[in-house]
Amino acid sequence: MSLKNLYYIYTISDSIGETNGRIARAAANQFDEREYIIKNYPFVLDVKLAEYVVDEAAEHSSIVIFTTVIAEIRKAIIARCKQYGIKYIDVMEPTLAVFESHLNEKSRNEPGATHRLDANYFRRIDAIEFAVKYDDGKDPRGLKKADVVIIGVSRTSKTPLSMYMANNHYKAANVPIVPGVPLPAELYQVDRKKIVGLVTSPQKLSEIRQERLRAMGLGAQANYASLERIIEELEYADGIMKKLGCPVIDVSNKAIEETASVIIEMIKKKNEEEV
Template identity: 50%
Template sequence: MGTKAKPVIFVASDSAGDTGEAAVRAAAVQFDPQHVEIRRVPFLHDTSDIDRLIRHVVERSGAIVFTLVLPELRDYLIQECERTGVTYIDLLGPIIRLLEHTLNQEARHEPGMIHRLDEDYFKKVEAVEFAVKYDDGRDFNGVLQADIVLVGVSRTSKTPLSMYLAHKTFKVANVPLVPEIAPPEQLFTVSRNKIVGLRIDPLKLNAIRTERLKALGLPGNATYANTERINKELEFADKIMKRIGCEVIDVSNRAVEETASLIIDLFRSR
């Protein structure tokens, strides 16, 4: 008996298809990702492109998720899906119609608008460059210029958080807290409202650091992952955070995206 072929989800778009693929992948993580094949079909321009897509989908017994903003293409694709019995989901159509009704105006129906080089794009680029420049306490002047300052011991996701928040246009500096090194004075001169402390469970940190050492080909019992050393670092970090009086978030069982969302909500509420 041959191996059963994976079901294929074709992600079709009259632009790059990023939105549709992101939505499908977000849903696919609720299953075994290896059981689903996601195939992007970007930049559909006319009905012949759609005819070609439908043939591929039928051949693979697949389904289509699409983000078409051109009404004539969207209508044609739906027509052909229904004619051939292909299962489909129109991601943007219902939302566009809802907004047209709510705003009482017609949509522009222009593909690719989300990727245009607008002001927000340049802010994002500037924020990413800032995060790289002021990562891991390379230059403490970043503390004074940042929108958000992250502090915490090593392996509390300071760098990934900085980059994630940068893509949300926040300028972020991060400062490691190490017992042997006095924290920069800038942490105590700027407003505590722009500083966020990152706390983590010692057992969780031990596991993360042990895996990190293994990945580097180093023994897992090195001082870096030593329980006594970890507790010393965490106690020191707690003292500094209390002295600053900043907001503290426990990142022990949180994904970077979840922690970032908490930070964004915190700053927007202010």
């Protein structure tokens, strides 16, 4: 695979996302000399997750394809893509517009209307709602209820990873590690085997944070993205993770799917040991 010709296609859906994948492959396969990677994000029912996905897309040469009937999410994706200058395809909106015009009535805007609402669907929705409620340490009372608690410094993909885990029916909470900000007492009451620390290389994290600052219209040289500060944060986080005695995953060169696969195996192993 030639990195020079490689590009990414990010697909975002409020349901399973099969349509996006088919459209992406059908279009991409019309271009023989270009290699591509499709990254699918199904069941995106939260604006913050949608924005995180586009943030990740901005780190590569990317196209975003999305289907959603949720107006707030649609607006967030479009705004974020415009912010980064990412080309995007809104599959659902023009299609619904034609149907509404022809039928002279408004659509009911119901995500996943073509799929049967079985037990797995409700488990997934329950896990997604859990991940949203207990994202970014908002409510530490949820930490004991989680299947996994993800910790790490800013921009180590805690939120998108939590949502990916939720799409696989696992209840994930995440807590940011910030020097000088006390961690919730509840974190120290969680089984250490349920906690996972995320680390990355200082250089990689600096690049991600610089891109984030540019997207926000701020100077890329701000202290938030400085190597000195990042090294300090990572060293502080390392001390916390050692104190907790939790497993640690280096996400420097890992896709979210790879990191999630490692965590899922950890959860399965823990569950087997408890039987």
